[in-house]
Amino acid sequence: MKNPQYSLEATFKNQGIEQMLTNLTGVSRKGAVAEASCVTCKGEASSFRDALSKKEYTISGMCQPCQDEVFGVSED
Numbered sequence: 001m002k003n004p005q006y007s008l009e010a011t012f013k014n015q016g017i018e019q020m021l022t023n024l025t026g027v028s029r030k031g032a033v034a035e036a037s038c039v040t041c042k043g044e045a046s047s048f049r050d051a052l053s054k055k056e057y058t059i060s061g062m063c064q065p066c067q068d069e070v071f072g073v074s075e076d
């Protein structure tokens with residue numbers, strides 16, 4: 001592992017789905033996750049609220065604010 005601070009990797013997705021997402025967002029999800037950027041706002045995706053949000057990032061490629069916007073913020 002080159003950088004222990006950042007070791008996230010995009011989860012595997014079916015090639016067809018991967019292509020569809022790339023077409024949809026205009027960026028490669030894998031590429032975005034690899035460089036810690038958000039596929040939705042193109043911003044930096046470096047800090048997450050919890051492990052679940054971090055996991056979600058590897059799936060959707062969305063940063064914390066974008067996840068909050070899409071899924072809503074849960075206060076607990």
Ligand SMILES: [Zn+2]
Nearest residue numbers: 038041063066
């Ligand atoms: Zn974002």
